[in-house]
Amino acid sequence: MLLRLGRVSNLPTVWTNALAGGVLATGAAPGPGVFLLAALSLTLTYEAGMWLNDAFDADIDRRARAERPIPKGEIARATVWAGGAAFMAGGLASAALLGPAALAASAALSALVLLYDWLHKRSPLATLLMGGARLMSYGLGAAAVGAISAPVLLGAAGLFAHVVGLSYAARQEAYDRLGAVWPLAALSVAPLIVLGLGGAQPVALALLAALAAAIAVALRRLFRRARGDVPRAVVTLIAAISLLDAALIAAAGQPALAAAAALGFGATLLAQRVASGT
Secondary structure, eight states: OHHHHHTGGGHHHHHHHHHHHHHHHHSSOOOHHHHHHHHHHHHHHHHHHHHHHHHHTHHHHHHHOTTSTTTTTSSOHHHHHHHHHHHHHHHHHHHHTTOHHHHHHHHHHHHHHHHHHHHTTTOTTHHHHHHHHHHHHHHHHHHHTTOOOHHHHHHHHHHHHHHHHHHHHHHTGGGTSOOOSGGGGGGGHHHHHHHHHHTTSHHHHHHHHHHHHHHHHHHHHHHHOOTTHHHHHHHHHHHHHHHHHHHHHHHTTOHHHHHHHHHHHHHHHHHHTTSOOO
């Protein structure tokens, strides 16, 4: 139950976000201690967002998603509120150990998470908040090593666009269909940014091809619109965040770290078989 509540299957993409933010900031691998603290802060904040999402949506889930832990009676809503608050406090405390800049990034990330959880059932513009939250994941990873560079900003813009596109698709999951197609054009932005940052490097090109293939598979499912296609497409796009991270890391001149980050794609897909990430 706790695995489903926290949607922990998506955590590999959070960890590769932390790594990509640090590498893009300096062009070098962040120190192990710095990376682990940044990844811990992002993990706790991500879990806060997932728990609070269910707490905010409990009344709606009772009507539309009765299989979720709160409406199913597996956990009390008050417990989920308390757990979400504790996770968020832990994320901020972990970031504080990395310095004022990382704490500021964590605070901005937490604010975006709270706004998204509150608004995502009320406004389609909430997809921008989700994109902003992932963007700030790069911001925290970069702040942890003390530098917000041009590659960080460009990479974060690509990640923002990718997440906005997948978040739009995810909003259709409850209906297992896709509405308007044009918002999915956002998914084309990240590959172009990878090319601009150094996609001529062989490893970056290979990872860019893998990212493009994953996006193509997801789009095929979305356009086919057979039963179950939308959820499967969303899962693929979520896992592809790690491929984007890996491609950006390779473009920054760190092919070995890029190969490690690419493993997050497979890890996320495998973990989705145990606990749904949507």
